[in-house]
Amino acid sequence: xxxxxxxxxxxxxxxxxxxxxxxxxxxxxxxxxxxxxxxxxxxxxxxxxxxxxxxxxxxxxxxxxxxxxxxxxxxxxxxxxxxxxxxxxxxxxxxxxxxxxxxxxxxxxxxxxxxxxxxxxxxxxxxxxxxxxxxxxxxxxxxxxxxxxxxxxxxxxxxxxxxxxxxxxxxxxxxxxxxxxxxxxxxxxxxxxxxxxxxxxxxxxxxxxxxxxxxxxxxxxxxxxxxxxxxxxxxxxxxxxxxxxxxxxxxxxxxxxxxxxxxxxxxxxxxxxxxxxxxxxxxxxxxxxxxxxxxxxxxxxxxxxxxxxxxxxxxxxxxxxxxxxxxxxxxxxxxxxxx
Amino acid sequence: xxxxxxxxxxxxxxxxxxxxxxxxxxxxxxxxxxxxxxxxxxxxxxxxxxxxxxxxxxxxxxxxxxxxxxxxxxxxxxxxxxxxxxxxxxxxxxxxxxxxxxxxxxxxxxxxxxxxxxxxxxxxxxxxxxxxxxxxxxxxxxxxxxxxxxxxxxxxxxxxxxxxxxxxxxxxxxxxxxxxxxxxxxxxxxxxxxxxxxxxxxxxxxxxxxxxxxxxxxxxxxxxxxxxxxxxxxxxxxxxxxxxxxxxxxxxxxxxxxxxxxxxxxxxxxxxxxxxxxxxxxxxxxxxxxxxxxxxxxxxxxxxxxxxxxxxxxxxxxxxxxxxxxxxxxxxxxxxxxx
DNA sequence: GTGAAAGCGCTAACAT
DNA sequence: ATGTTAGCGCTTTCAC
Numbered sequence: 001x002x003x004x005x006x007x008x009x010x011x012x013x014x015x016x017x018x019x020x021x022x023x024x025x026x027x028x029x030x031x032x033x034x035x036x037x038x039x040x041x042x043x044x045x046x047x048x049x050x051x052x053x054x055x056x057x058x059x060x061x062x063x064x065x066x067x068x069x070x071x072x073x074x075x076x077x078x079x080x081x082x083x084x085x086x087x088x089x090x091x092x093x094x095x096x097x098x099x100x101x102x103x104x105x106x107x108x109x110x111x112x113x114x115x116x117x118x119x120x121x122x123x124x125x126x127x128x129x130x131x132x133x134x135x136x137x138x139x140x141x142x143x144x145x146x147x148x149x150x151x152x153x154x155x156x157x158x159x160x161x162x163x164x165x166x167x168x169x170x171x172x173x174x175x176x177x178x179x180x181x182x183x184x185x186x187x188x189x190x191x192x193x194x195x196x197x198x199x200x201x202x203x204x205x206x207x208x209x210x211x212x213x214x215x216x217x218x219x220x221x222x223x224x225x226x227x228x229x230x231x232x233x234x235x236x237x238x239x240x241x242x243x244x245x246x247x248x249x250x251x252x253x254x255x256x257x258x259x260x261x262x263x264x265x266x267x268x269x270x271x272x273x274x275x276x277x278x279x280x281x282x283x284x285x286x287x288x289x290x291x292x293x294x295x296x297x298x299x300x301x302x303x304x305x306x307x308x309x310x311x312x313x314x315x316x317x318x319x320x321x322x323x324x325x326x327x328x329x330x331x332x333x334x335x336x337x338x339x
Numbered sequence: 340x341x342x343x344x345x346x347x348x349x350x351x352x353x354x355x356x357x358x359x360x361x362x363x364x365x366x367x368x369x370x371x372x373x374x375x376x377x378x379x380x381x382x383x384x385x386x387x388x389x390x391x392x393x394x395x396x397x398x399x400x401x402x403x404x405x406x407x408x409x410x411x412x413x414x415x416x417x418x419x420x421x422x423x424x425x426x427x428x429x430x431x432x433x434x435x436x437x438x439x440x441x442x443x444x445x446x447x448x449x450x451x452x453x454x455x456x457x458x459x460x461x462x463x464x465x466x467x468x469x470x471x472x473x474x475x476x477x478x479x480x481x482x483x484x485x486x487x488x489x490x491x492x493x494x495x496x497x498x499x500x501x502x503x504x505x506x507x508x509x510x511x512x513x514x515x516x517x518x519x520x521x522x523x524x525x526x527x528x529x530x531x532x533x534x535x536x537x538x539x540x541x542x543x544x545x546x547x548x549x550x551x552x553x554x555x556x557x558x559x560x561x562x563x564x565x566x567x568x569x570x571x572x573x574x575x576x577x578x579x580x581x582x583x584x585x586x587x588x589x590x591x592x593x594x595x596x597x598x599x600x601x602x603x604x605x606x607x608x609x610x611x612x613x614x615x616x617x618x619x620x621x622x623x624x625x626x627x628x629x630x631x632x633x634x635x636x637x638x639x640x641x642x643x644x645x646x647x648x649x650x651x652x653x654x655x656x657x658x659x660x661x662x663x664x665x666x667x668x669x670x671x672x673x674x675x676x677x678x
Numbered sequence: 679g680t681g682a683a684a685g686c687g688c689t690a691a692c693a694t
Numbered sequence: 695a696t697g698t699t700a701g702c703g704c705t706t707t708c709a710c
Contacts, residue, residue: 048687387703
């Protein structure tokens, strides 16, 4: 910077002003400085700037795994939205809980040079003693019910599960079986609760749900169990991957989808429309969730005000070919009451 | 830091030494400092440290999109390996090329506070005038043929494509059609070249390849074309998603897989084993690619020595149920020559 | 083994 | 519109 200042015949302060796009610089001076910057190959030092301003212009994203479809899509949206606001995104992957306890790494997340963080996992896990967020660091949480304490952004899990279950009921199914996600997942529990509530509203006692870990393998294993029973005509899986695994199990056992058994997923991953049969599922707008996260987070950073509360992004049913009326359902006959 | 020093009754210098784990500190003094740190809630300031040392302990990952399976998995592996070495990972998403040209953002990537970068896209795109990497910044490239100039780590695309094609040939297919990736992709071209070469070695003239953009939609569209021809018995798709789309097209047109037409993919994404039929594909070890990237990059950063060259990670064929002998192939009869 | 002094590159505050 | 001064929190160097 000193070089640039010398070359342009100005003070380093003026160089700083030009570098930061301040307006109170004479046009001619600015050009001279710009030219000097170019010839010297000047590039601001972020560390020095951060040290001085106390701001890193960087956001942290904390997550256990990137390997689920939803987390990845959300991360993509977050990175894009952050870049748009000229913030960089620092990934803070967490080893799984057990390993973490041992290693004691990330004891003070605060060492990370970030102005705020997005957390993509259940907030109650933050209670771990060895996982400490610095006081005052703005935080936005996805997939959580911690709205009272944190700023939360999430897709409408409950309504999505309701739509899925209701769709099956509307088709004439007498009951709907559920392949749920793991207990620790807030979304999994929301979907499960909502599925059960929807059945109850229809006067139906929900069967015992099966629990998987979101993987196709779990879906396959659980699907095999369901496929062997002859009273099952409709399955609502808590995500597309388990739905895919379940459909594979159904195919293996020669059960026709949707002729004998209907299947609905959740997520609407890109591949879902090419599964066989194309999967009826609940569409989640991950991009919008990611975008809103950054919007909220940036707002908290800039205003220095916490704004706890929950923002819900709608989900919607996408009907494709994995659902149909149950085999034993009588065709919809014109009731005598209506001509 | 000054607070800690005062509380422990030592100089800030000693606090620094303890903070950095230097050995030349008296055990008693160290304990006193540690205790003081705890009670004050001390946490080192990364910016100040970076300013002083000139090192950020952060790695950048530059990529166009996270939405392809391979990029995602690679990023996951990179983040994990980097965290292991106590480096953080900064995501540097690039808007698509056209937008980039307009915006002129990322003109100087160097402003990012990173010690080195991993680039997950074709290196020749670096030639764009508005995309400048600072001199001397260590770089590792994935998916590239720029081994002479950069350090490159990649899966063995050529051998994978060879195995896929040969597998189909070994099954008795007289020819193999190819759904290729986009021209700009180095891996796509490697797979295409290798497919063609393998056919040529078998004395077969390769048919005209079809080009998709890696998406299931493209696979579906191109699969429809292929499905309508009656001379096609074997398809090698350049990734699993296009293979999935192609299988959907085949199902829609009532063509049996693998009875009438065999399909092979590339990537071995987690879902592939649950596609219907379970997909025969080429397994890529993304974790190993990511791990090696970081290993190489860290080595370059620490030694300050560039080490151009290409490291290849093996790929392997995973046979599942989407491939079989062609319908018209005569059963393998015992040749008169062998008893 | 420990401390004092200096300065990394930048910008906020004030002065001109 | 531009310059001067000071200092952010740390580590390197050198002295003791």
